[in-house]
Amino acid sequence: MTTIADTTIVNSTRAQAAATDLLVVGAGVVGLAHAYEALRRGLSVRVIERDHRANGASIRNFGHCCITGQGNDIIDMSYASRSGWLDCAADVGFWAPEAGAVVVARSPEEMAVVEQFRDERGTEAVEMLTGEAVASRLGRASGPEFLGGAFLPADLRVDPRTAVGSIAEWIAAQPRADVRFGVTVGAISDGRVHTTAGDFDAEKIVVCVGHDLDYLYPEVAGRYEVTRCSLQMAMAPSPRTFTTAAAVLTGTSLTRYDGFTAMPGHEQLTEALSRTSPELLELGANIMFTLRPDGTVLLGDSHSYDITMPPFQEEWITDRIIEEISGILGARLHLQQRWQGVYASSPQTSLLMEDIDEHTRAVSVTSGIGMTMSFGIASRTFESWGVDRVSATV
Numbered sequence: 001m002t003t004i005a006d007t008t009i010v011n012s013t014r015a016q017a018a019a020t021d022l023l024v025v026g027a028g029v030v031g032l033a034h035a036y037e038a039l040r041r042g043l044s045v046r047v048i049e050r051d052h053r054a055n056g057a058s059i060r061n062f063g064h065c066c067i068t069g070q071g072n073d074i075i076d077m078s079y080a081s082r083s084g085w086l087d088c089a090a091d092v093g094f095w096a097p098e099a100g101a102v103v104v105a106r107s108p109e110e111m112a113v114v115e116q117f118r119d120e121r122g123t124e125a126v127e128m129l130t131g132e133a134v135a136s137r138l139g140r141a142s143g144p145e146f147l148g149g150a151f152l153p154a155d156l157r158v159d160p161r162t163a164v165g166s167i168a169e170w171i172a173a174q175p176r177a178d179v180r181f182g183v184t185v186g187a188i189s190d191g192r193v194h195t196t197a198g199d200f201d202a203e204k205i206v207v208c209v210g211h212d213l214d215y216l217y218p219e220v221a222g223r224y225e226v227t228r229c230s231l232q233m234a235m236a237p238s239p240r241t242f243t244t245a246a247a248v249l250t251g252t253s254l255t256r257y258d259g260f261t262a263m264p265g266h267e268q269l270t271e272a273l274s275r276t277s278p279e280l281l282e283l284g285a286n287i288m289f290t291l292r293p294d295g296t297v298l299l300g301d302s303h304s305y306d307i308t309m310p311p312f313q314e315e316w317i318t319d320r321i322i323e324e325i326s327g328i329l330g331a332r333l334h335l336q337q338r339w340q341g342v343y344a345s346s347p348q349t350s351l352l353m354e355d356i357d358e359h360t361r362a363v364s365v366t367s368g369i370g371m372t373m374s375f376g377i378a379s380r381t382f383e384s385w386g387v388d389r390v391s392a393t394v
Contacts, residue, residue, distance in 0.1 A: 018198070018199065018200055018201055019200070019201040019202065020043075020044040020045055020046045020178070020200070020201075020202050020203075021038065021043035021044045021045065021202065021203050021204065022034070022035070022038045022043055022044070022045045022046070022202055022203070022204050022205070022206065023045070023046045023047075023048065023193055023200055023202035023204075023205045023206075024038075024045065024046070024047045024048070024205075024206050024208060025048050025185050025188070025193065025205065025206070025207045025208065025209060025216075026047075026048075026049060026207065026208035026209040026210070027047050027048075027049035027051075027054065027164075027168055027179065027181065028054070028056050028057065028058040028164065028208060028209075028210060028370070029058040029163075029164050029167075029370055029371055029374045030058075030208040030210070030363060030364075030365060030370055030374045030377060030378070031047060031049075031206070031208035032047065032164065032167045032168055032171060032374075033084065033088075033374040033375045033377065033378040034206045034208065034363075034377075034378040034381060035047050035171050035177065035179075036084075036088055036091075036167065036171060036375075036378070037084065037375070037378040037379060037381075037382055037389075038382070039171065039174055039176060039177060040087075040389045041382060041387050041388065041389050042176075043176070043387070044176040044177070045171070045176065045177050045178070046177070046178040046179075046180070046200060046202065047168070047171065047177070047178070047179045047180065048180050048183045048185060048193065048195060048197075048200070049179075049180070049181045049182075049183065050182070050183065050184045050185070051181065051182070052181050052182045053165065053181060054164040054165045054168065056210060056342075057210055057211075057341055057342060057343040057370060058160065058164045058370065058371070059160050059161055059164055059165075060160070060233065060339060060340075060341035060342075061160050061233075061298075061341060061368075061370075061371055062160070062233075062247060062288060062289075062290045062298050062300065062301075062371075063157055063158045063159050063160040063161075063163070063290055063292070063298065063371065064101065064155065064156075064157060064247040064288070064290055064371065064372075065081070065082065065085055065155060065156035065157070065158065065371055065372045066101065066155055066247070066257060066369065066372045067079060067081070067082045067152075067154045067155050067156065067372060068101070068121065068125055068126065068152040068154050068155055068259065069101075069152070069155075069249075069253075069257035069258075069259040069260060070257065070258060070259050070369065070372065070373075071257075071258030071259055071262060071350075072259070072262070073258075074258075074350070074351065074373070074376075075259070077373060077376035077377065077379075077380060078372060078373060078376055079154070079376075080375070080376040080379050080380075081372060081373050081374060081375040081376030081377070081379075082154060082156060082375075082376075083375070084374075084375025084376065084378065084379060085156055085158070085374075085375055086098075086156070088167060088375065089158070091170065092166050092167055092170040093166070093170075094158065094159070094162060094163045094166040094167070095157075095158065095159050095162070095163070095293050096156055096157065096158045096163070097156070097157050097245050098153070098156060099155070099156070099157045099244070099245035099246045099247070100151055100152050100153040100154070100155045100246045100247075101151070101152040101155035101246055101247040101248070101249055102129070102134065102137050102138070102149060102150075102151055102152075102244070102246050102247070102248050102249070103149045103150040103151075103152065103249045103250075103253070103254070104134055104138075104146060104149045104248060104249065104250050104251075104328060105134075105146070105147050105148050105149045105150075105251065106145050106146060106147060106250070106251060107147065107251060107269075107272055107276070108147065109251075109265060109268050109269040109271075109272040109273075110147070110250075110251040110254060110269060110272075111147045111148055111149075112265040112268070112269070113254050113260055113263045113265045113266060113269050114126070114128070114148070114149060114150045114254070115128070116263040116264060116265055117150070117259065117260055117263055118150060120263070121259070124153075125152065125153075125154060126150050126151075126152060127150060127151040127152075127153065128148065128149075128150055129148055129149045129150055129151055130148055131143060131144070131146035131147055131148050131149075132146075133148075133149075134146045134148065134149040137151075137244050137246065138241075138242060138244070138248065138328065138329060138330075139239065139241030139242045139243060139244070139329075140241065140329070140330050143330070151246070155246070155247060157245055157246070157247060157290060158371070159292050159293055160298075160371070161292070180197060183195050183196055183197045184196045185216065188205060188207065188216065188356075188360055189357075190357070190359065191203065191205065191359040191360075193205060202359070203359065204359060204360075204361070204385065205359055205360040205361070206360075206361050206362075206363055206381065207356075207360065207361070207362045207363065208363050208364070209364070210343060210344050210364055210365070210370070211226070211228045211229075211342055211343055211344035211345075211364070213226055213344065213352070213362060213364050214226060216362075217354075217356065217362055220352075220354050220356070220362055224346045224348050224349065224352055224354075224366065225346055225347055225348060226344050226345070226346050226352070226364065226366060227305050227306060227307050227344075227345050227346070228305070228306060228307065228308070228309040228342050228343070228344065228345065229303055229304070229305050229309075229342065229343050229344070229345040229368070230303070230304050230305075230306070230309040230310075230340055230341070230342050231300060231301040231302055231303050231304075231340070231341040231342075231343075231368075232300065232301060232302045232313050232314070232317050232318055232321070232338065232339075232340060232341075233298065233299065233300035233301045233338065233339055233340075233341055234298075234299045234300065234318055234321070234322065234335050234337060234338040234339075235292075235296050235297065235298055235299065235335070235336055235337040235338070236296065236297055236299060236322075236333040236334055236335050236336055237295065237296055237297075237334065237336065238291055238295050238296060238297040239329055239330075239331035239333070241331070242291065242297065242329055242331075243291070244291065245291055247288060247289075247290045248288055248289050248290070248328070249286075249288045250287045250288060250324075250328065251269065251273065251287075252273065252277075252280055252281075252285045252286055252287045252288075253286050253287065253288050254266070254269060255269065255270060255273070255281075255286075256286045256368070258350070277324075279320060280320070280324070283302040283303070283304070283317050283320070284302055284303030284304065285301070285302055285303075285320075285321065285324075286300065286301055286303070286368075287300075287321060287324045287325060287328075288300065288301075289325050289329075296336070297333075299321060299322060299325050299333065299335075300321060301321070301341070302317045302321065303368075305345055309340075309342055311340060313338070313340060318335075318338055322335065343365070343367075343368060343370065344364045344365065344366045345366055345367060346366035346367075348366075349366055350365065350366055350367040350369060351363075351365055351366065351367075351373065351377060352364040352365075352366050353377070353380075353381070361381065363377060363381065365377070
């Protein structure tokens with residue numbers, strides 16, 4: 001049986017031809033991870049993106065690869081994604097420190113979930129911190145409200161504003177690759193993609209359009225009940241004392257990631273938050289923040305769900321998020337940017353991977369873990385096709 005590997009185009013001058021081994025629709029992080037992994041396997045690849053530059057969910061997030069906090073069903077894929085991120089960073093040269101994540105616990109219920117998570121995952125994956133150690137990592141002399149917390153060393157950081165664009169530029173420079181922005185896909189059938197730039201053939205096609213899956217495959221989106229999740233985020237200059245590259249998670253984060261929500265204390269934590277901060281649960285908050293290389297800090301976020309997402313932001317939501325983070329940092333934050341993020345959501349699955357036909361696969365991350373899982377998902381795609389890497393690097 002012929003596989004994608006059997007049809008590899010080895011003559012690099014043919015990469016601009018109409019046919020490639022792989023065609024990726026969508027130049028977000030999931031699509032680019034597939035393109036990168038294709039090149040690692042000696043395949044030719046074309047990427048088609050309707051926007052003229054990176055503009056979607058892949059640049060509107062925290063730049064946090066939450067490796068450790070994933071559920072047991074996908075934790076192996078999460079660690080595979082970590083390896084992919086590090087390999088890609090080494091090849092491309094973008095900022096990707098193994099900075100880990102700090103979990104801040106400010107209530108007995110939060111501390112209980114962190115300790116249970118440590119007991120399940122082990123002390124190498126979850127390093128417990130005292131309240132004083134948490135305060136120190138946040139750049140504070142003291143923090144009596146901190147009961148303790150944990151450090152998750154496997155978590156990674158990237159700069160969302162620059163990483164995706166750097167990956168796209170690097171892929172475009174490879175001899176077996178073709179990256180085309182400003183090209184819209186009209187239809188996909190039988191290994192052929194019809195676009196505003198002409199028709200392109202490929203042995204395999206991966207459609208990575210996130211929440212816009214319903215534009216190309218409404219029946220698939222409907223079957224998985226895919227909606228849109230809207231979030232509010234902001235950016236501010238970092239307080240002078242806050243210098244850690246680690247992501248910072250809080251008690252609300254323990255209600256958002258499947259690794260934590262599976263803990264026996266999760267129900268008690270949710271009940272406690274409903275008493276002390278009901279508005280945070282109401283807006284689906286994940287109070288967390290991350291420092292960028294330029295000294296700004298990304299702040300957020302809220303979550304709301306609808307099939308068509310209105311663009312209007314509620315000022316009280318951003319104010320409440322900033323109030324909470326300012327209290328944790330012990331410094332008032334002064335915003336310089338705010339924005340709306342949108343990503344796909346499904347009540348059925350966090351990772352939608354559906355074969356449309358023998359040539360075409362639709363891949364959408366239907367939760368807020370696209371940055372985390374992107375390279376792991378791409379590796380899983382090629383494993384399912386029986387295509388191995390030909391080298392450790394391209």
